[in-house]
Amino acid sequence: MNRTVFFVSESTGITAETLGHSLLTQFDSVHFEQVYMPYINTELRAKALTQRMQEAADRDGARPIVFATMLNEDIRNILKAGHCFYMELFEVFVGPLAEELGVMPSMQSGRSHAIIKPSFYTKRIEAINFAMANDDGIRPDNFERADVVLTGVSRSGKTPTCLYLAMHYGLRSANYPITEEDFERGDVPQILYDCKHKLFALTIDPQRLQLIREERRPGSTYASLKRCHDDIRIAQQMFKRLQVPVLNTTTQSIEEISSQIVKALKERQEGRPLELTEMGGAAGR
Amino acid sequence: MNRTVFFVSESTGITAETLGHSLLTQFDSVHFEQVYMPYINTELRAKALTQRMQEAADRDGARPIVFATMLNEDIRNILKAGHCFYMELFEVFVGPLAEELGVMPSMQSGRSHAIIKPSFYTKRIEAINFAMANDDGIRPDNFERADVVLTGVSRSGKTPTCLYLAMHYGLRSANYPITEEDFERGDVPQILYDCKHKLFALTIDPQRLQLIREERRPGSTYASLKRCHDDIRIAQQMFKRLQVPVLNTTTQSIEEISSQIVKALKERQEGRPLELTEMGGAAGR
Numbered sequence: 001m002n003r004t005v006f007f008v009s010e011s012t013g014i015t016a017e018t019l020g021h022s023l024l025t026q027f028d029s030v031h032f033e034q035v036y037m038p039y040i041n042t043e044l045r046a047k048a049l050t051q052r053m054q055e056a057a058d059r060d061g062a063r064p065i066v067f068a069t070m071l072n073e074d075i076r077n078i079l080k081a082g083h084c085f086y087m088e089l090f091e092v093f094v095g096p097l098a099e100e101l102g103v104m105p106s107m108q109s110g111r112s113h114a115i116i117k118p119s120f121y122t123k124r125i126e127a128i129n130f131a132m133a134n135d136d137g138i139r140p141d142n143f144e145r146a147d148v149v150l151t152g153v154s155r156s157g158k159t160p161t162c163l164y165l166a167m168h169y170g171l172r173s174a175n176y177p178i179t180e181e182d183f184e185r186g187d188v189p190q191i192l193y194d195c196k197h198k199l200f201a202l203t204i205d206p207q208r209l210q211l212i213r214e215e216r217r218p219g220s221t222y223a224s225l226k227r228c229h230d231d232i233r234i235a236q237q238m239f240k241r242l243q244v245p246v247l248n249t250t251t252q253s254i255e256e257i258s259s260q261i262v263k264a265l266k267e268r269q270e271g272r273p274l275e276l277t278e279m280g281g282a283a284g285r
Numbered sequence: 286m287n288r289t290v291f292f293v294s295e296s297t298g299i300t301a302e303t304l305g306h307s308l309l310t311q312f313d314s315v316h317f318e319q320v321y322m323p324y325i326n327t328e329l330r331a332k333a334l335t336q337r338m339q340e341a342a343d344r345d346g347a348r349p350i351v352f353a354t355m356l357n358e359d360i361r362n363i364l365k366a367g368h369c370f371y372m373e374l375f376e377v378f379v380g381p382l383a384e385e386l387g388v389m390p391s392m393q394s395g396r397s398h399a400i401i402k403p404s405f406y407t408k409r410i411e412a413i414n415f416a417m418a419n420d421d422g423i424r425p426d427n428f429e430r431a432d433v434v435l436t437g438v439s440r441s442g443k444t445p446t447c448l449y450l451a452m453h454y455g456l457r458s459a460n461y462p463i464t465e466e467d468f469e470r471g472d473v474p475q476i477l478y479d480c481k482h483k484l485f486a487l488t489i490d491p492q493r494l495q496l497i498r499e500e501r502r503p504g505s506t507y508a509s510l511k512r513c514h515d516d517i518r519i520a521q522q523m524f525k526r527l528q529v530p531v532l533n534t535t536t537q538s539i540e541e542i543s544s545q546i547v548k549a550l551k552e553r554q555e556g557r558p559l560e561l562t563e564m565g566g567a568a569g570r
Contacts, residue, residue, distance in 0.1 A: 003386065012544040018303040022354065022397035023378050026390035036551070038544045065385065069307065085385045092377055093308050100350065100370045101288065105311035112307035113540035121538060128445045135417070160413045163448055253406060255398035259297040259323045266321070 004033045004056035004064040008049065008079065010072060011110025013038035019089055020067030033060075046075045050082030057083050071107050120170060127166035127173065134174035135159055143195045146174040148261060151192060151239075152202035153178050153231045154222075155212045157249035157257070161202065164254045169262055178235055188238050197268060200261050201239040205250040206232050289318045289341035289349040293334065293364065295357060296395025298323035304374055305352030318345075326394070331360045335367030342368050356394045405455060412451035412458065419459035420444055428480045431459040433546060436477060436524075437487035438463050438516045439507075440497045442534035442542070446487065449539045454547055463520055473523050482553060485546050486524040490535040491517050 005024065007017040013036060024032055033056075040046055056064040066084045070076040080086050094105050115121045127147075134142050136159070143149050148171050150158045162173035182188050192199060204212075206228040213223035221227055239246050245264060247257050290309065292301040298321060309317055318341075325331055341349040351369045355361040355376075365371050379390050400406045412432075419427050421444070428434050433450060435443045439462050447458035467473050477484060489497075491513040498508035506512055524531050530549060532542050 001386075001388075012540050014540055014544065015303055015307040018300055018397075019374060019378075022300040023375070023382055025396035025401060026375075026379055026392065027382070027386055027388050028391055029388055030386055036547065038548055065382070085382075087378055087382070089304060089378075090308070090311075093304075093372055094311055097308055097312070097350070097370075097372070101286075101312055101315055103286075103312050103314055106313055107311065110541075111310035112303075113538055113544075115536065115538045125442075125445050125539075128448060132417075132420070132444060157410075159417060160410050160452070163413060164452065167445070167449065167452065251400065253398055253400045254410075255297050255299055256395075259299065259398075262321065263323055 001029070001062075002031045002033060002060050003062055004035060004060055006035050006037050006049070006053070006056075006064055006066045006068075006084070008037045008040050008066055008068040008070070010041040010070060010075070011038065012113045013069075014113050016067045016069045016089060020087075023067070032065075040070075040075065040079075041072070043075060043078055046078040050078065050084075053082040053084045123170040124167060127170045128163065130172040131162045131166040131174070134172075135162065137176040137179070139174070140176060140189070140191045143174055143176075143191055145172060146195070147171040147198060148173050148265060149192070149195050149199045150175040150202055151178060151188065151199060151244075152204075153209070153235050155209060155216070156202045156204045157254065158202055161249070161254045161257050161261075164258045165261065168255075168258065171262075171265075178231075178238065182238070183231070183234055186234065186238075188242065192242060196242065196244060198265065199242070199244045200264070201235075201242070201244050201246045202257070203232060203236065203239070203246050203248050205248070208250045286314070286347075287316045287318060287345050288347055289320060289345055291320050291322050291334070291338070291341075291349055291351045291353075291369070293322045293325050293351055293353040293355070294394075295326045295355060295360070296323065297398045298354075299398050301352045301354045301374060305372075308352070317350075325355075325360065325364075326357070328360060328363055331363040335363065335369075338367040338369045354394075356392050408455040409452060412455045413448065415457040416447045416451040416459070419457075420447065422461040422464070424459070425461060425474070425476045428459055428461075428476060430457060431480070432456040432483060433458050433550060434477070434480050434484045435460040435487055436463060436473065436484060436529075437489075438494070438520050440494060440501065441487045441489045442539065443487055446534070446539045446542050446546075449543045450546065453540075453543065456547075456550075463516075463523065467523070468516070468519055471519065471523075473527065477527060481527065481529060483550065484527070484529045485549070486520075486527070486529050486531045487534050487542070488517060488521065488524070488531050489533065493535045 007013050007020050009016050037049060040049055053064050064084050066086045068079060068088050069090045071090060098105050148165060150162055152158050154177050158175035162175050165171045165173040176192060178188060206225060209228040210223060210225045217223050247260060249257060292298050292305050294301045322334060325334055338349050349369050351371045353364060354374050383390050433456050435447055437443050443460035447460050450456045450458040461477060463473060491510060494513040495508060495510045502508050532545060534542060
């Protein structure tokens with residue numbers, strides 16, 4: 001079964017896309033052809049879109065699904081009148097929320113992913129620059145200025161996780177790859193012990209690590225399964241000595257890892273004991 | 286007026302947060318204290334949360350707002366029974382969608398930000414690595430392998446935009462900063478003309494540019510307002526000669542810029558003429 005899905009918005013469409021994607025994951029057996037339609041902010045564009053809806057309906061033999069966040073009623077009505085199953089994400093919630101708050105909504109579109117709070121936006125951009133400048137252990141002397149530090153063996157997922165933490169949460173993120181020297185000494189440098197309160201370790205299954213390294217340096221010792229096994233095993237011993245939470249990037253996305261890190265950081269700040277056991281596995285979900 | 290808002294989820298909470306944030310932007314006059322509550326996946330945790338709801342209600346003098354995406358009915362009911370205004374994002378839409386599709390929902394949580402499609406996830410991670418390796422014009426010979434290339438003067442927002450395009454859309458993004466040499470010659474290198482079909486230019490207001498550069502190299506000629514004015518003016522002439530779309534990062538977020546770039550790339554692929562005038566401004570919204 002094939003169904004076309006349109007994510008429609010007057011501005012970026014990120015909200016429609018995020019909630020729409022979440023809902024679609026509930027229906028595995030359907031193949032969704034996803035079409036991304038930001039900036040539908042004139043009646044002309046809305047009308048052109050209803051044309052595409054009809055084409056999709058003819059092609060699929062079923063009307064398309066529309067996830068929309070439209071504030072302009074005229075544009076919304078044009079889309080609604082099209083041949084589609086229309087789900088309006090704002091309409092359902094804005095009214096009840098306004099009643100609860102006792103405040104009228106501004107009905108301005110495009111605000112959720114625009115720069116409304118310049119201070120937080122600037123913080124995010126600065127955090128991205130910080131993550132870029134402090135990738136791969138370039139500047140351990142900067143760890144003091146970091147909000148969070150990640151460690152792990154080469155290719156365990158530190159860089160993308162740092163960038164996500166910076167981009168999404170505005171956290172100044174740095175990372176330290178366990179080096180050849182550390183492996184020889186059997187311990188990480190003191191600077192990691194010093195920033196233990198904001199340190200998280202990433203691990204990965206040796207088989208997966210081998211695949212990633214093999215792509216990078218085909219046929220090398222570095223990419224051999226034995227070396228991957230050894231690296232991970234020794235690294236795990238180091239993490240144990242450090243007593244830091246360990247997260248596994250084999251089965252978890254950077255989004256999942258990051259949200260667990262943010263939760264753990266917050267719990268530390270609030271002085272609540274860290275639930276070490278809860279990290280590092282999708283088992284609890 | 287102060288109201289506490291909880292974003293609650295059995296997994297990462299990203300969906301609840303995204304839609305919740307969008308809805309809150311409609312109510313400027315209220316100060317929202319935002320609390321992020323991922324991994325509420327046991328009855329015990331849900332009960333502890335209702336305790337926090339009561340504390341927030343006592344503090345604010347009004348019950349907290351809850352944006353939730355809960356699939357487990359037992360946990361959902363515990364939260365609903367708490368002293369809060371509960372908005373369930375899944376409940377409202379999953380039922381009607383199931384009916385429209387004629388398929389039962391899987392009711393598994395935590396799928397929207399997990400690795401469900403390993404191929405797209407891998408593509409995103411590879412795109413992030415590509416963006417890291419092709420930042421700041423390091424490897425113009427790699428532009429051929431890029432999905433999108435950005436250009437602009439130093440500090441115009443190329444790096445964070447490239448990283449967002451990679452992370453969110455899985456696009457292999459590279460960027461080329463206009464160099465001293467280019468300014469002297471009054472033109473960009475041939476390699477940019479060669480990748481015109483995937484090239485976008487970023488610009489920024491000179492005043493804003495000055496602030497950013499001043500932070501980086503205080504008191505330098507590089508950061509002077511005159512130099513910023515000159516750089517932007519000459520760059521604009523280059524962009525005109527290149528005939529590439531120009532986006533302004535002064536007032537637009539990386540999310541907004543990126544969604545416009547993705548839209549334009551798609552329109553080019555589909556052979557539709559590029560609406561140059563529509564880019565680079567929030568005017569149309």
